[in-house]
Amino acid sequence: MKRVQRKPWFHRTYAVVYLIFLYAPILLLPIFAFNDSVILAFPLEGFTTKWFGEMWEDAQLFNALRNSLVVALATASVATFLGLFAARASTRFRFPGKGPVLGLIMLPLVLPEMILAMSLLVALLAIGFNLSTFTVIIGHVLFTTPLAVAILTSAFQSLDRSLEEAAYDLGETPASTFRLIILPLVMPGIVSSFLICFTVSLDEFIISYFLSGTEPMLSAYIYGQFRFPANVPKVMALGTILVLLSICLLAIAEYYRRRGIARVGGKSSGGVL
Amino acid sequence: MEGTSGWARFRRSEAASGLSMIAPPGLYVILLLAVPLFTVLFVSFYTDGVTETGAKTALPILTFENYAEVWTKPIYRVLMLRSLMISLSVTFITVLLAYPIAYFVSFHVAPSKKSLWLFLITIPFWTSYIIRVFLWKVVLGYNGVFSSVLERTCVPFTDVCVLSEPMSFLTNGAVAVTITLAHAYAPFAILPIFVALEKIDRSFLEAGQDLGESKFTTFVRVTLPLSMPGLIAAVMIVFIPTVGDYVTPDLMGGGKLPLIANAIETQMLKLQNRALGSAMAVSAMAIVALVTILFLVLNRRFLRGTSR
Numbered sequence: 001m002k003r004v005q006r007k008p009w010f011h012r013t014y015a016v017v018y019l020i021f022l023y024a025p026i027l028l029l030p031i032f033a034f035n036d037s038v039i040l041a042f043p044l045e046g047f048t049t050k051w052f053g054e055m056w057e058d059a060q061l062f063n064a065l066r067n068s069l070v071v072a073l074a075t076a077s078v079a080t081f082l083g084l085f086a087a088r089a090s091t092r093f094r095f096p097g098k099g100p101v102l103g104l105i106m107l108p109l110v111l112p113e114m115i116l117a118m119s120l121l122v123a124l125l126a127i128g129f130n131l132s133t134f135t136v137i138i139g140h141v142l143f144t145t146p147l148a149v150a151i152l153t154s155a156f157q158s159l160d161r162s163l164e165e166a167a168y169d170l171g172e173t174p175a176s177t178f179r180l181i182i183l184p185l186v187m188p189g190i191v192s193s194f195l196i197c198f199t200v201s202l203d204e205f206i207i208s209y210f211l212s213g214t215e216p217m218l219s220a221y222i223y224g225q226f227r228f229p230a231n232v233p234k235v236m237a238l239g240t241i242l243v244l245l246s247i248c249l250l251a252i253a254e255y256y257r258r259r260g261i262a263r264v265g266g267k268s269s270g271g272v273l
Numbered sequence: 274m275e276g277t278s279g280w281a282r283f284r285r286s287e288a289a290s291g292l293s294m295i296a297p298p299g300l301y302v303i304l305l306l307a308v309p310l311f312t313v314l315f316v317s318f319y320t321d322g323v324t325e326t327g328a329k330t331a332l333p334i335l336t337f338e339n340y341a342e343v344w345t346k347p348i349y350r351v352l353m354l355r356s357l358m359i360s361l362s363v364t365f366i367t368v369l370l371a372y373p374i375a376y377f378v379s380f381h382v383a384p385s386k387k388s389l390w391l392f393l394i395t396i397p398f399w400t401s402y403i404i405r406v407f408l409w410k411v412v413l414g415y416n417g418v419f420s421s422v423l424e425r426t427c428v429p430f431t432d433v434c435v436l437s438e439p440m441s442f443l444t445n446g447a448v449a450v451t452i453t454l455a456h457a458y459a460p461f462a463i464l465p466i467f468v469a470l471e472k473i474d475r476s477f478l479e480a481g482q483d484l485g486e487s488k489f490t491t492f493v494r495v496t497l498p499l500s501m502p503g504l505i506a507a508v509m510i511v512f513i514p515t516v517g518d519y520v521t522p523d524l525m526g527g528g529k530l531p532l533i534a535n536a537i538e539t540q541m542l543k544l545q546n547r548a549l550g551s552a553m554a555v556s557a558m559a560i561v562a563l564v565t566i567l568f569l570v571l572n573r574r575f576l577r578g579t580s581r
Binding site: 011012014015018019021022023024025026028029032040081082083085086088089090092093094095096097098101102104105107108109110111112113114115116118119121122123124125126138141142145149196199200203204205206210219222223226235239242243246247250251254258 | 292302374394396397402404405408456515537538
């Protein structure tokens with residue numbers, strides 16, 4: 001910017017108000033989690049940590065949490081693994097049908113989640129598959145793979161191809177080149193993709209609700225608790241912890257994403273997507 | 274994957290390497306996305322084979338019954354129209370509010386701080402969706418946060434306040450659902466617009482102003498048309514998923530304002546009538562696709578010559 005500009009105070013004010021709008025619901029979470037009242041309203045009644053204690057003693061919650069953690073771990077691993085192949089194929093090779101296949105892989109980004117969930121439900125029940133955490137993993141992988149592909153593509157994109165060619169010239173096979181040269185360079189992207197997919201899977205509701213059958217999942221458990229007003233503060237406590245966890249994971253993911261782009265010599269052009 | 278000799282053979286052609294590379298995710302989405310979507314299409318055309326006794330008919334019977342029911346029953350027409358209206362207003366509001374933010378980050382934020390701003394904008398989007406929806410209910414509900422703030426917003430030294438007693442902003446379910454959805458899809462709208470704005474060659478803007486355009490006319494005649502691909506992407510990426518949202522109407526509307534997605538959920542999960550549910554979903558998606566295509570055709574002049 002060589003032109004000297006007036007301070008864009010209007011834009012800045014708007015941006016700050018907009019951020020408040022974006023963050024308002026999240027900022028309320030800890031306020032009500034520590035508020036000594038079952039009713040979520042102002043004025044506040046006093047400070048308490050009893051909702052966290054109540055949360056801690058809820059066996060149902062831990063059961064749901066365990067299922068969700070298993071699903072999130074599996075989802076993040078499989079989606080990142082599949083994303084690696086797709087991102088590598090899309091940045092390195094030209095082949096027939098590339099557009100349609102990549103389009104299909106990215107489709108869940110724009111497809112209403114419910115359509116994804118119900119089509120899997122119909123198909124899995126048609127072949128006599130029982131619903132379980134496994135079916136939730138199948139759905140979550142579909143839903144998160146596009147995110148993994150987007151993150152990993154930007155990591156692969158700025159990869160210098162001459163590094164790879166140099167490795168071939170020095171007698172490395174494609175497999176060993178991938179392991180010794182490419183993988184270390186895109187490692188930060190892999191970590192970032194894993195963390196983002198993990199967070200999204202942990203918080204996801206619609207697919208979990210449709211495909212979990214009788215298995216309790218964390219988000220479905222939270223949804224169920226909203227029907228009982230007495231349990232709502234406990235959910236606020238749980239939500240506070242979840243949001244803190246999410247923000248930590250996302251911050252680490254963002255750190256690795258940027259480091260990954262910097263490592264292969266690119267410049268960060270923006271956010272995760 | 275393949276054995277070493279097979280792998281060596283594959284290496285010779287780029288197409289073969291590419292195909293084998295895309296195979297794992299490709300097969301996954303074909304088997305678990307394409308096939309299920311076609312299954313839904315197929316299921317929507319047959320009578321639910323399960324009879325009252327729980328026995329299944331041997332073969333599915335091809336029928337248009339499900340579609341006849343979806344397209345003739347007034348209730349479904351009401352739900353579909355309501356869904357469309359809400360999705361359209363959510364899209365309009367979200368994109369309208371998102372554009373200035375994308376513009377601010379792209380034009381007025383130092384390049385080194387851009388990723389930080391985008392990170393701040395996307396964080397709320399990654400946190401638990403149902404908790405966010407529920408908190409909007411807390412904000413807008415009877416004696417909620419919004420109501421108590423307005424009750425305390427008074428003219429100094431008088432008793433004249435914006436609100437004199439607690440009230441609910443949820444009585445109009447459509448407004449509450451629209452606000453909540455506009456909040457949920459905000460980052461989806463900001464990112465594509467931001468990307469389009471970033472691609473604009475800044476010298477075009479200087480050229481415009483050198484040729485005597487004001488800042489405003491430069492925006493209308495140069496910046497806005499050049500950012501249209503991002504705007505169009507933002508509209509699509511907000512409009513399409515919001516039609517399938519059923520959590521928000523369920524929690525915010527308290528079941529009083531069902532949308533087409535709620536009807537689909539009821540048929541699929543509660544009534545187990547998957548054939549009718551499928552027919553509804555296919556119809557809804559067909560209408561959404563039609564609206565989207567119409568929108569793209571109307572804006573085709575902005576998309577010409579952009580490769581994305």
